[in-house]
Amino acid sequence: MTEPNATTDDQIITTNALTKRYGERAAVDQVSLTVRRGEVYGFLGPNGAGKTTTLRMLVGLVRPTHGTAQVLGHPPGAPAALARIGTLVEGPGFYPYLSGRDNLRVLARYAGLDDVAVAAALELVDLTARATDRFRKYSLGMKQRLGVAAALLGEPDLLILDEPTNGLDPAGMADMRALIRGLADQGQTVLLSSHLLGEVEQICDRVGVISRGRLLAESTVADLRGQASVLVRADPLSTAREVAAREVGAERVALADGSLRLSIDGERTAALVRALVHANLEVREVRPIERNLEDVFFELTGDQEEVSS
Amino acid sequence: MIASTRAELLRLRRWPTVWVLCGAWLALNLTFGYLFTYLSYRSEGGSGFADQVSDQAEAQALLAQILPDQVPVVLLQGLPMFGGALLLILGAVTVGSGYGWGTWKTVFTTGPRRFTALAGTLAALGIVLVALVLATLVVDLAAAFAVAGAESQPMAWPGLVDTVRSLGAGVLIGAMWTAAGVLLGTLTRGPALAVGLGLVWALVVENLLRGVANLLGAVAAVTDVLPGSAAGSLAGALGSVAEGDPGGTPGVNTVLDGGVATVLLVGYLLAFLAASVLLTNRRDLAA
Numbered sequence: 023m024t025e026p027n028a029t030t031d032d033q034i035i036t037t038n039a040l041t042k043r044y045g046e047r048a049a050v051d052q053v054s055l056t057v058r059r060g061e062v063y064g065f066l067g068p069n070g071a072g073k074t075t076t077l078r079m080l081v082g083l084v085r086p087t088h089g090t091a092q093v094l095g096h097p098p099g100a101p102a103a104l105a106r107i108g109t110l111v112e113g114p115g116f117y118p119y120l121s122g123r124d125n126l127r128v129l130a131r132y133a134g135l136d137d138v139a140v141a142a143a144l145e146l147v148d149l150t151a152r153a154t155d156r157f158r159k160y161s162l163g164m165k166q167r168l169g170v171a172a173a174l175l176g177e178p179d180l181l182i183l184d185e186p187t188n189g190l191d192p193a194g195m196a197d198m199r200a201l202i203r204g205l206a207d208q209g210q211t212v213l214l215s216s217h218l219l220g221e222v223e224q225i226c227d228r229v230g231v232i233s234r235g236r237l238l239a240e241s242t243v244a245d246l247r248g249q250a251s252v253l254v255r256a257d258p259l260s261t262a263r264e265v266a267a268r269e270v271g272a273e274r275v276a277l278a279d280g281s282l283r284l285s286i287d288g289e290r291t292a293a294l295v296r297a298l299v300h301a302n303l304e305v306r307e308v309r310p311i312e313r314n315l316e317d318v319f320f321e322l323t324g325d326q327e328e329v330s331s
Numbered sequence: 332m333i334a335s336t337r338a339e340l341l342r343l344r345r346w347p348t349v350w351v352l353c354g355a356w357l358a359l360n361l362t363f364g365y366l367f368t369y370l371s372y373r374s375e376g377g378s379g380f381a382d383q384v385s386d387q388a389e390a391q392a393l394l395a396q397i398l399p400d401q402v403p404v405v406l407l408q409g410l411p412m413f414g415g416a417l418l419l420i421l422g423a424v425t426v427g428s429g430y431g432w433g434t435w436k437t438v439f440t441t442g443p444r445r446f447t448a449l450a451g452t453l454a455a456l457g458i459v460l461v462a463l464v465l466a467t468l469v470v471d472l473a474a475a476f477a478v479a480g481a482e483s484q485p486m487a488w489p490g491l492v493d494t495v496r497s498l499g500a501g502v503l504i505g506a507m508w509t510a511a512g513v514l515l516g517t518l519t520r521g522p523a524l525a526v527g528l529g530l531v532w533a534l535v536v537e538n539l540l541r542g543v544a545n546l547l548g549a550v551a552a553v554t555d556v557l558p559g560s561a562a563g564s565l566a567g568a569l570g571s572v573a574e575g576d577p578g579g580t581p582g583v584n585t586v587l588d589g590g591v592a593t594v595l596l597v598g599y600l601l602a603f604l605a606a607s608v609l610l611t612n613r614r615d616l617a618a
Contacts, residue, residue, distance in 0.1 A: 075617075081440045083616040101444055109440040115433020117342055124345060131338035132441045132448065172437065 032059050033092075034180055034211045035080060040089035042075050049075045051235035052089070057180075057213050057228075062206045064226030064243075065215040066319065072235040073215040074112050077184050080213075081109050094180060105133065108178035110186060114169025118158035122149055122168050125157055126175060135176050143171040146201065162189030170198065174205075181205065181212045187221060199225045223315040233323040246318045252291055254282040254298070255307040262303050269297045283311070335443050335451020336458075343455055348424055353463050356409075356417045357470055363413075363580075364405040365474040368397050394482060396578070399475040401570075402489045403497030406464075406471050408571035410501055411562035412533065412582025415508035418460065419529040422512025425456060426607070427522035436616050449611045453604065456509055464501040468494070493569075500569055500593075504562045507596045508533070510603035511558060517607045533559060555586045558599050564592035 035057035042050040050072040057063040067073050078084040080091060082099015096103035116125040126140040144150045147167040152160070160168065166189045173181055186202065187195040203225045206212050216222050222229055223243055230240040239246060256262035259280065266275045266282055274285040284294070288310050298305050343349050372393040395401065426449075429435040438448050472489075479486050511533075515525035537559040544551035554560060563574070563582045568589025572579040587595070 078615075078617065083436060083439060085615060099439075101442055101447075104440060105442040107440070111436065111440065113433065115435075115437040117346070117432060117434055119347060120342060120345055124341070128338045128342045129437065129441050131334055131341060132438055132443055132451075134334050134442070172441075175441075 033057070034059050035063075035091070035093050035213060037076075037080075037091040038089055040076065040079060040091055041087050042072075042079060042084060043087040048235045050079070050086075053232065053235070053237045054089075055230050055237055055240055057211060059211055060206065060209055061227040062202060062212040062214060062225055064222035064229040065213060065232065066217070066219065066222050066229055066315075067215075067232035068217055068323065071217075071232045073217075073232055074184055076232070077111050077182055077213070077215055081107065081111060081182060083111065105176075106179045108173030108175065108181045109183075110169040110173045111182065111184045113184075113188070114165050114172070116157045116165070116168060116172075119156060121154045121156055122160065122164075122171075123153040125168065126172060129172050130175055133176055139175050139177075143174045146174055147171040148197070163191060163194050166190055167194070167198075170201070177210075179211065181210060181214075183212065184215045185217070186214065187216070187218065195221070219314075219316045219319055229315070231319060231322050238322045239318075243315060246315065247313045248318070250287050250313075251311045252284045252286055252288070252294070253307065253309055253311050254284060254294070254305075255280070256282075256298055257304045257306070261301065262298060262305075265297050265301045265303065266294060269294050281307075332447050332450050332454065335448050336454040337451075338438075339452045339455035340458065343425070343459060349421065349459065352417050352421050353459070353466070356414050356463065357467060359413050359417075360405075360409050360467055361470060361474055363409060364471065365397050365478065368393055369478055372397075392578075394478075394484065397475055397478050398484050398487075399472060399479055400485075400487050400489045402468065402471045402475050403493040404570040405475070406467055406497050407501055407504070407566045407569055408580040408583055410504045411559060411566050412580075415504060415559070415562055415582070416530055416533045418505045418508040419512035419515075419533055420526050421459070422456060422509040422514075423516040423525035423529055424512075424522040425452065425516070426513045427516030427519060427525045430516075430520035431522065439616060445612050446608060449608055453510075453513065453607075456513070457506065460505045460509055461502055464498055464505060467501070468498060497569055500565050503593065503596050503600070504565060507558060507562060507600045507603070510600050510607070514603045514607045514610075517610050556595055558596075560584060560586055561592045561595035561599065565589055565596060568592060 033056055035055070038054050040050060040053045041048060053072070053076055065073050065076070075084060079086050080093055080098050081104065091098050094103040094106050117128070120128065123140060123144065126143060127137060130137065130140050141150070144153050147170050149164065149167055149171060152164060157165065157168065166186065170183065170186055173183060183202070187198050190198055199221065202212055202214065214222070214226065226243060228240070228242050229246060231238045254262060254266065259282070263275060263277065263282055266284060270284055270286050270290060276283045286294070291308060291310070295305065295308055372390050397405065439445055443451070476486060478484070512525065512529055515529050516522060519525045519528070537554070537557050540550065540554045540557065544554040559582065563584040564587035566583045567573050567585040571583040573583050573585045574581050
């Protein structure tokens with residue numbers, strides 16, 4: 023079903039029309055995405071959008087109905103690829119009767135790693151002090167951190183993390199984001215799914231937005247936000263519009279809700295204000311308008327209820 | 332596969348459930364194989380079990396059952412039903428729990444092929460099974476020699492061939508039931524339903540079917556080749572007293588020849604393993 027795609031060394035993951043159907047329902051519908059080496063790729067979508075199903079297909083847990091994928095140069099689920107991938111998909115799965123350390127030791131044995139790798143992974147997620155506690159006694163946040171530690175075993179080239187900050191307190195979330203960003207800075211590629219827009223905006227280089235199984239957009243965060251603009255309120259508005267058009271070009275000036283919206287970056291604001299004042303206009307408000315990822319997301323998905331910012 | 336087996340042995344060794352099941356089997360084997368028989372023997376002319384011991388000959392027959400030379404028989408007699416049920420539980424919880432805990436998901440994304448990972452689990456279960464059968468032999472020998480010493484009976488070791496044959500049969504019967512549990516755990520993707528279904532089958536359904544077969548002869552052709560029938564027949568062929576006969580053990584029967592029973596058990600074992608591997612390899616792991 024899944025066949026090799028043409029990939030380059032720079033492309034760590036490529037999918038081509040990847041589709042998973044359950045009966046008539048398409049959980050993932052014709053998704054084509056690319057994750058490049060060394061980047062943190064945010065896979066953003068509301069709950070039930072198809073993020074986890076896509077990730078499951080990428081690690082071979084679920085077979086696609088249609089389409090192809092290539093992960094680290096191999097079909098999804100190939101042992102050669104899995105040995106270089108650290109995965110945390112849909113929450114951590116561990117033996118409740120074993121300690122955190124023994125759980126990692128079991129996984130390390132499966133992966134042919136020694137206990138040194140276990141100690142290093144526990145240290146990275148700050149779980150060394152509680153490593154001998156049984157997994158069933160861990161808090162939700164500790165379980166999540168152990169899941170990330172398992173993903174980090176053996177210093178994989180690619181991390182696939184599904185909602186890695188689930189269950190973490192604010193400090194834990196900040197630590198996790200810093201850890202992920204740090205790993206990317208060291209050259210590891212990270213594919214991160216999340217429904218937290220702020221999280222994706224903070225740590226991701228590029229973003230894929232998925233909703234109802236379809237990939238709606240894929241680009242850098244900056245590109246998705248689009249060009250910055252400046253809002254101007256001044257009286258009289260018609261004169262202000264003329265002055266602004268002379269200063270930045272008529273094509274960059276739009277009238278909206280009793281104000282002007284100028285498609286310019288912040289560096290030109292000072293000159294604009296000088297021109298407005300020089301024209302004896304009463305300038306009441308000048309402020310930059312930056313679209314955040316949330317605005318973009320809602321525009322793309324048209325579904326504002328299921329997403330938390 | 333060696334790495335997967337080492338990983339599974341580590342986690343099985345630390346799992347209290349495994350120790351509880353193995354301990355339960357050893358305790359049952361000791362209790363029903365030696366303790367009750369010895370108490371029956373000792374109670375001749377006294378209270379408790381005296382009614383079942385009508386004369387000295389019967390008392391000597393009871394004593395003879397628990398002397399060292401009979402260890403190969405005692406070792407096997409409880410395996411077709413009670414031991415089998417416990418091993419079925421072991422197989423079902425070992426594999427089924429992995430779906431509930433999400434550990435199969437974790438293992439399958441760690442690196443080994445699904446087949447390799449499951450083969451590691453099966454190998455680890457096999458090692459546990461062999462160790463358990465050997466432990467049963469040691470416990471039974473200790474009990475038998477203790478009885479022989481206490482009753483001033485001959486300290487003769489059981490025959491080597493009988494012992495090896497009994498160990499082999501015990502491992503085969505145990506492996507078949509364990510594999511049945513593995514298959515049920517895989518089919519149901521959880522331990523609870525797998526254990527429930529397995530126990531109902533092993534302890535109830537097969538017995539009910541045998542009851543029906545007594546009324547409808549045609550059904551006997553089927554019931555005679557069921558897993559429990561084959562396991563009981565192998566134990567019966569190696570000296571265990573059949574259920575219904577005086578001093579018989581539940582689950583033991585003589586409906587099949589030992590050779591046929593062995594072939595059937597091997598067939599069931601391979602079929603259960605093959606089905607488990609096939610399901611594990613082909614199914615999506617979506618939860």
